[in-house]
Amino acid sequence: MSEESQESPGAPTEENDSAPPPTPPDRIDKNLLRIAFILVLGTFMATVDATIVSVGIDTLSADFGASVTEIQWVSTAYLLAVVTAVPASGWLADRFGGRRTWLAAIGVFLLGSLLCALAWSATSLIVFRVIQGLGGGLLPATGQALLARVAGPGRTGRVISVVAVVPLLSPVLGPLVGGSILSAASWPWLFLVNLPIGAVAVLLARRYVPDVPPSTRRTPFDLRGAALLSPGLAVLVYGLTEVSHDRNLPAVVGITAGLTMLIAFTVHGLRTSRTPLVDPRLFTRPPFGAAALALLVLGASVFGTMFLLPLYFQTGRGLSAWEAGLLLAPQGLGAAAGSVLVNRTIDKVAPRTLVVTGIALIVAGTIPFTQLGHEPPDFVIAAALAVRGVGMAMIGAPVMNIVYSRIEPEHLPRASGALNLLNTVGGSVGTAALAVVLQNRLTARGPDISWAFADTFWWVLGFCLLAAAGATRLPRTHVRK
Template sequence: MTGTAAPPGARIDAPLLRIAFILVLGTFMATVDATIVSVGIDTLADDFGASLTEIQWVSTAYLLAVVAAVPASGWLADRYGGRRTWLAAVGVFLLGSVLCALAWSAASLIAFRVLQGLGGGLLPATGQALLARVAGKERTGRVISVVAVVPLLSPVLGPLAGGSLLGVAPWPWLFLVNLPIGLAAILLARRHVPEVPPSPRRAPFDLRGAALLSPGLAVLVFGLTEVSHGRALPAALGITAGLAMLAAFTAHGLRTRGTPLIDPRLFARPPFGAAALALLVLGASVFGTMFLLPLYFQTGRGLSAWEAGLLLAPQGLGAAAGSVLVNRAIDKAVPRTLVVTGIALILAGTVPFTQLGHEPPGAVIATALAVRGVGMAMVGAPVMNIVYSRIEPAQLPRAAGALNMLNTVGGSVGTAALAVVLQQRLEARGPDVSGAFGDTFWWVLGFCLFAAAGATRLPRTPRSPE
């Protein structure tokens, strides 16, 4: 059985929804795992006798591995087929999860998190490309609007799930919880997800590009992370080396006669460039906020991880409501209108957080988070639909890899940048912790304005039927 484009006007039927549900299980595991461990850092440090600086690499190693793996997702799907690549990624992720649960030291846990991150980095991009290929251009928008809510819910669900598990079970269950989800996903995918054949071109692997792009991204993110930790020399070396490797990859991608890992020319083609900019900056805003708010709730207001997670729940509810709205409007409304409206809602929902120094009441924070959630749902799915519905099916895996790479890098860079700003404001504000967090959210507003500028270059009209 092979995936074929749906005829114009095709509805979202039960088989397609079933496929979407199965593929989104992989994205759910990978994105929740990026945050579920955050509440267990103290527990891991105690059990392994490691310092917080050392054990923080349990999270950082996973993030770097995800960033390094994403660019290869397009080539792997072209070479081996979308479903086979996705199933292999789930298998690698589960193997890494089991090994993490069996770790005997901080060093072994960090190494196994790298393996887990390599599998997790492939899952979102491969799943999106496979789903878009099976759905066909006429159904991509609506089905993507359903599954795109998962990455928005994950930063909320991760800390809640981690806090709940640690309340009743030892830390290995932070990783073992992936097993039933992953095994169910594999069994269901083998039965219900159609086989999409590999690309007939079978382009050779871009070894030079892979040696520059993936390590370059990882080294850059590492350097930015070191900035947030106040380590000047590793930060300078990491940022300089990362930028140099990315510049070298761009030159290589423009000059090579083969197929580059990620084609730099994609970003010059409308609407891909504007969509990529919107996702890059949106990732910085969304993941940066999910870094700042739990920290504020716990350090500024003295709440537990569980209580902080509950306070973040309105954003998840808003995202779910927004996805329903987008699902109904995505094939009718002007794409740019949806995205710009979503960014405007994110801006409106961010403004109250710039006033954290005045201790806004919980109702204001909950409302602001709900508004932000609706806005985020109105940006991610329409942007992906704009790209996926205007690109040839054969290019879907590489386009999906590029978009997910930018969203991941945006989240990583945004979080690291906001950590630096927060540290500076904490030093300047002294005991006024809430005021320091409020100052930092002005930078989040700046990210959103930059994303709005990119969104104005998106198409004015819906895609014409073919």
């Protein structure tokens, strides 16, 4: 990024000697915070919508006369569409510019939201959720890349530490928001609530978010890679989902086909002379490989836990969706507190120190859940969730700062797309895998539901230890600007 683009708006010129001193290039000014707030609105809508429908499954099932298994596809279809869309985010931002791509993604997301509210059957709702998910999948990656481009290397770490808390809060806020809406209105408002938020985001973005030009190096779209990577990920997640539903043939076909397509994409990405949709070589370059592993496992841990705990609270403890959401709230509060801590230390403390400390806190906060069979009191669960929240906030922002601060501005969209893809895949694959483990443990434990959940949380703990192994390869010193 040029020096001019890092100066704050209204910085004095050499001809104006009487003007106040220029804003330091590493200062987080009001303009940057405003841009961050606008872009994070898109991420908020996209990530909350991944979980907001979960509390409305019974309502949708009754209204449409569909089985719970059929209605579950309302959530699964959105997830698969998100996984499908993320890989293309980097190319789209390169080709059309970051702001234009972000605005288009908002438009697709809002169109999908409106259609979902007008759905007349379970099938139509599932189809419209796919449209909504395609827009939602583009928003976090393009928003982060655009924000990093505007902020510049000197400010990326601290501003990302603020916006990165939103994906951590969304799994907690989704059920709470959904429960609140359904207590006062009908189910279409689960989707209509996006329209005013999205409209405000579009108006503000057109006025305040700078128009970052597209890349001067126009690369053709990797059609073969897109035909292998996005469907491969979606089919793999579908196969894992079918395992949890005890449908063996679709599960085997889905997992086998998905893995085959991903292997074929990797070979294609290594051999092609053109720019691949996601370059497999990125993951061999330090510190990108270690950062990718940390985000992959973090996604599995965060979204996997947010899948397990509401289910445990409602089936194991008999809580309502609203009560379950309230019990999950301490994790969101911990994440908010952790983001403040990271914002103040991210430029002073080694990334590895922050990430390893964060993983250690997640491990400490997960251990009580491996003892759910002993029915720990609510205050222990709340304290454990708060500790996990602080730990999660200490991982995402430092990892993204490492990558964004060490990569050329023109490569930011593709790097952001790769990082968000791994986080999304980690969340979806991790959740599907934990659902399989839980189903097996429920079968083995019989009536001991709490112990079945406790057994499954040992796998979450294993994910955390795997992330710790990758984090030890992160840089020991903080990023030099």
